[in-house]
Amino acid sequence: MDKFYRLSAAPRTKPMLLFFVLLLSSFCTFASDNQHMIPLTLEGRIKAAEIVVEGEVVSKQSFWDARHKNIYTSNIIRVYKVFKGEVRSEQVELITEGGTIGLKIHAVSTALQLRPGQQGVFFLKRQQQLPQSPGSQHISTMAYGSQQGFVKYDIANNKAFGAFDSYSSVRELYQNITAQTGQSYRRLSENEALDTKPAVEQRQQQTQSTKRAPIITGFEPTTISAGTGTTITITGSGFGATRGDGAVEFRDADFGGTRYVRPLPSAYISWSDNQIVLDVPSASLDGGTPGSGPIQVVTDDGDTFTSETELFIEFAYSNVSFDEKTFRPRLVNRDGEGGYSILFAPSMQNRQAAQEGFRRAMATWSCVSGVNWKIGASTTIEDAEDDGETVVRFAPNNVVGDSVLARTISYYEGCIGGANQDTVWYLTEFDMEINSDITWQYGPGAPVGRQFDFETVMLHELGHAHQLSHVIMPSAIMHYAIEFRRVIRDLSTADIVGANLIVENSIGENICEPPMELNEDAGCNIRALTVFPNPINESNNTVSLVYIVRMGTATLQAQLYDMSGRLVREFDVTFSDTNLPVELDVSDLAAGIYILRWQERDRGGQVKLLKR
Numbered sequence: 317m318d319k320f321y322r323l324s325a326a327p328r329t330k331p332m333l334l335f336f337v338l339l340l341s342s343f344c345t346f347a348s349d350n351q352h353m354i355p356l357t358l359e360g361r362i363k364a365a366e367i368v369v370e371g372e373v374v375s376k377q378s379f380w381d382a383r384h385k386n387i388y389t390s391n392i393i394r395v396y397k398v399f400k401g402e403v404r405s406e407q408v409e410l411i412t413e414g415g416t417i418g419l420k421i422h423a424v425s426t427a428l429q430l431r432p433g434q435q436g437v438f439f440l441k442r443q444q445q446l447p448q449s450p451g452s453q454h455i456s457t458m459a460y461g462s463q464q465g466f467v468k469y470d471i472a473n474n475k476a477f478g479a480f481d482s483y484s485s486v487r488e489l490y491q492n493i494t495a496q497t498g499q500s501y502r503r504l505s506e507n508e509a510l511d512t513k514p515a516v517e518q519r520q521q522q523t524q525s526t527k528r529a530p531i532i533t534g535f536e537p538t539t540i541s542a543g544t545g546t547t548i549t550i551t552g553s554g555f556g557a558t559r560g561d562g563a564v565e566f567r568d569a570d571f572g573g574t575r576y577v578r579p580l581p582s583a584y585i586s587w588s589d590n591q592i593v594l595d596v597p598s599a600s601l602d603g604g605t606p607g608s609g610p611i612q613v614v615t616d617d618g619d620t621f622t623s624e625t626e627l628f629i630e631f632a633y634s635n636v637s638f639d640e641k642t643f644r645p646r647l648v649n650r651d652g653e654g655g656y657s658i659l660f661a662p663s664m665q666n667r668q669a670a671q672e673g674f675r676r677a678m679a680t681w682s683c684v685s686g687v688n689w690k691i692g693a694s695t696t697i698e699d700a701e702d703d704g705e706t707v708v709r710f711a712p713n714n715v716v717g718d719s720v721l722a723r724t725i726s727y728y729e730g731c732i733g734g735a736n737q738d739t740v741w742y743l744t745e746f747d748m749e750i751n752s753d754i755t756w757q758y759g760p761g762a763p764v765g766r767q768f769d770f771e772t773v774m775l776h777e778l779g780h781a782h783q784l785s786h787v788i789m790p791s792a793i794m795h796y797a798i799e800f801r802r803v804i805r806d807l808s809t810a811d812i813v814g815a816n817l818i819v820e821n822s823i824g825e826n827i828c829e830p831p832m833e834l835n836e837d838a839g840c841n842i843r844a845l846t847v848f849p850n851p852i853n854e855s856n857n858t859v860s861l862v863y864i865v866r867m868g869t870a871t872l873q874a875q876l877y878d879m880s881g882r883l884v885r886e887f888d889v890t891f892s893d894t895n896l897p898v899e900l901d902v903s904d905l906a907a908g909i910y911i912l913r914w915q916e917r918d919r920g921g922q923v924k925l926l927k928r
Contacts, residue, residue, distance in 0.1 A: 353426065353797045354719040355480040356461045362496045364718065365439035365460045367401035369393070369408070370507065372435045377450045378415030385701035387422040389415035390451040391430045393438060396507040399493050401440075406505050409451035410438065411458055419730035421636050421741070422702065425780045426462045426716075426723040429603025435510065436468040436476065437489060462717040468575060471509055472618055477575035480797070486510065530554040530613050530621040538625060542606050543598030543633035543644060543785065544817060547585065550592040550613065552621070559587040560616030564594055569607025569632065569786040570796055576612055577604035582641045597642040598632040598785045605632055607788035631794070631814030632785035636728055636741050645728055645741040645783060647687065647822035647832040650704075654833030655688025656745070659695040661709030669758035670750075670770060674708065676759070676805070676864065677774035681782055684807055685815035688835040689781075700747035702727050710752040721773050721798060722750045724780040731828035740828050746781045760846045760862040762897070763801045772804050779811070783818050805864075845872065845914045851926040857903035859925070863891040863916070874914045876925075884910070902927065 362368055371393040378389045391410040395403055413427040440457035449456070459465025467478040469486060476483040483489040494500055532552040540546050556562055564584075567573035577600035585593040592613065598605050610623045635642040651657040658678070660671060678689055697707050716723055725748075730741045756770045757763035779794050786796045793804055793811055807815075822832045846862040853859075863872060869892045876885040884905070889898055910925040 353463070353479065354721065355797065356464045356719045358478075358481060358492055359496050361439040361461055361464065362400065362493060364441075365400065365465075366442050367403055367408070367440040367455075367457060368399040368437065368493065368497075369395045369401070369403060369440070370397040370399070370435070370437050370501070371395045371408070372507070372509075373430045373432050374407070375432055376430060378417050379446075379448055379450060380417065381446070382448055383701075385699075385703065386413075387415040387417055387420065387702075388413060388446070388449070389430075390449045392451050392454065395504050396510075397501040397503050399437070399501045400497055403455070403504070405454065407454050408440070409449065409454040409456050410440065411443065411446065411449065411456060414725075416638065419638075419732075420702075421638070421728040421730075423634075423636070423726045423728065424723060425725070425777070426720045428459045428463050428466055430466070431602060434468060434602070435471060435507070436466055437493070439465045461719050463570065464719060469510065470575065472614075472620070477571065479571045479574070482574045530556075530615050530619055532611070532613055532621055532623040534625065535611065535623065535627065539628045539630060540596055541631050541633065541814065541817075542596045542629050543635040543642070545644075546596055547593055548596050548627070550611070551590060552613070553590050554615070554619075554621075555587065555589050555592060555613055556615045556617075557589050558616070559584060561618075562587070562616045563614045564592060565612040565614060566596070566600075566606030566627070566629075567609035567788055568600075568602070568604035569629070569788045570604045572796055573607055573609050573788045575604075577602045577606060579606070580637065580640055580642060595642075596629070597635050599635040599637045599642045605785045605787075607632075607786065609788060629787060630810040632787055633814060633818060634726075634780070634783040634785045638730060638739065638741070643730075643739065643741045644821060645726075645743055646826060647783065647818065648742045648744075648826060648829040649688070649832050650706075650744060650829070651690075651692070653688075653690070654835065655690070656706050657690055657692030658706050658708060659692045659697065661695060661698045661707050663698060663710040663752070664708055664750075665694055667710070667758075670710075670756070673758045673771040674774050677771050677778055679864075680775060680805070680807060681778050681815060682835055684812045685782070685819045686834040686836070687782055687815065687819055688832050690835075700725050700749050702745070704745060706745045706747060708748045709750070711749045713751055713753040716749050716751040720751060721754055721768060722748065722777050724748050724777045726780065726783075729828075733827040738827070740826065742826070742829050743783065748777055748781070759805075760897070761848050761860065762803055766800050768798060768800065769803045769805075772802065773798065775805065775807075782815055784811070784814050845874075845912075845921060845923060847912065847923050847925060850923075851928050852902060854928055857901065858899045859902055860897035860899050861889060861891075862897050865891050868892070870916050872914045872916045874912060877911045877913065879909050879911075 373391050374394045375392045376389055378387050389412045393408050393410050395406050414422045414424040439460045441460050443456050443458050445452050445456040464479045467476050469476050474485050476486055476489045535550040563578040565576035565578050568575050568577045579597050583595045583597050608629045609626050611627050612620055612622045614620045636645055726746050727744045728741050729744050730739050732739050755767050757767040758770045763769045784794050787794045848860050869890055871890045878884050905927050907927050911922055913922045
């Protein structure tokens with residue numbers, strides 16, 4: 317009798333969804349993982365950074381590199397306090413990757429994004445000055461840990477928030493830093509906004525004695541998508557007759573909800589004392605992505621009320637910000653064959669297992685949405701740059717970023733045309749950089765120890781290439797961080813709805829570029845039986861079988877033959893769309909070489925097995 321052992325997993329069904337489904341129902345099912353950054357401790361950031369300062373962003377300006385291939389942004393930081401490092405000037409330059417110049421936008425999925433007026437603590441490393449940078453007269457630095465290189469202040473409430481850490485007060489952050497450095501900070505200039513801010517309790521008492529505090533009584537809908545043009549209506553009282561400097565704030569999905577972000581002013585449709593109506597974009601003033609959780613209303617006077625009910629954002633269509641507005645970029649026909657040809661760089665070409673894991677992740681998206689991706693010819697290109705080619709490569713930690721598993725760089729162009737002189741943005745190419753210093757499990761086996769699952773991370777990064785942004789849900793494929801050994805190799809219903817919406821928006825008429833063509837044969841016939849370990853592990857006499865199922869279940873008929881052609885075993889095995897391995901007990905097999913033949917409907921093949 318054959319013995320099968322299946323790893324436990326919650327069942328999942330994934331019906332193919334058309335665009336109109338978005339208008340008919342809301343979905344609450346998710347995948348099972350969290351993706352693409354590894355938390356860095358405060359101690360680790362302090363030790364690794366050459367400079368640790370408190371400062372404020374006073375200006376920013378994007379610029380091209382010397383080869384006109386990549387856009388960077390020069391952020392000038394006014395320094396208030398120095399916790400570590402030799403800083404004499406009151407200003408330093410912080411270079412971040414990506415930016416906007418004219419109708420060109422480069423967006424890096426893991427890059428720190430800043431705006432003038434933001435304050436906090438910066439963890440910096442010195443770098444060679446870039447003569448083409450508008451801030452080259454200052455000390456040139458980069459953020460250690462990318463997005464984790466900045467702990468942002470909420471000055472109104474005297475709090476501080478990082479990507480994975482939060483502090484109940486700015487003073488608490490000071491104490492944590494000085495405890496690590498063993499010395500007090502050095503003050504370079506006065507931080508008037510922070511030092512003269514009234515205590516939160518005092519301000520609340522003043523508010524209560526002079527006027528009604530804002531109250532949120534409800535909002536509709538409570539489940540929504542971001543960046544799709546959908547609106548939310550918030551009801552309550554005390555919002556103020558006009559918005560002024562008021563805002564609605566959402567949890568920041570790019571930082572796991574530890575802090576709030578504000579939409580652009582153009583998102584607001586109406587504002588009155590008892591009702592606010594606005595679009596829910598996936599871009600914000602702070603560069604973050606609105607995510608699930610309580611929402612806040614901040615009045616023109618700075619008073620804040622947080623809702624008791626949580627908003628659930630199931631997926632986010634990546635928006636680009638331009639001219640104080642947000643736009644939904646389209647996928648187009650860039651390769652003349654309907655979409656995008658993906659090239660494996662030399663660093664990827666010698667990693668066959670990585671290529672196979674990438675292909676599986678690519679097919680997972682293509683099979684549910686018809687996004688037109690294909691693997692092109694090999695290339696000698698070993699750079700991520702605006703060159704018209706979509707390249708996937710491995711790169712070291714100091715390129716991809718400390719604590720970053722992988723990142724996707726999206727290159728956008730805009731054009732203005734049509735009767736209404738509309739601005740349309742589209743994706744010209746994307747590049748992907750994978751951290752070569754990470755211990756990867758390429759599959760199909762599950763990661764062990766301190767390994768990260770390659771296919772899981774590729775599925776997340778390809779979600780960015782598909783134009784999906786982060787959400788707040790530790791079990792969702794577009795969540796922003798990952799743990800060791802976590803595995804998710806399929807998509808949720810919400811992922812599928814979002815992907816189909818993006819494709820639906822991309823295959824229609826386009827005034828700028830030929831629209832993307834639906835991939836009718838999206839590689840969904842890649843199903844093949846994978847067997848591991850092979851040779852069979854002598855210690856436990858089991859072999860794991862993996863067969864990718866896109867929806868529901870699939871039953872394989874299998875026959876095992878020895879080298880003389882004798883049938884030694886015949887069995888059926890059923891796989892589900894949780895795509896977990898099924899273990900087969902082979903303890904009764906003699907040592908030798910075997911051929912495993914299998915058939916599933918119109919697909920079949922054979923695998924050679926060795927038992928020592």
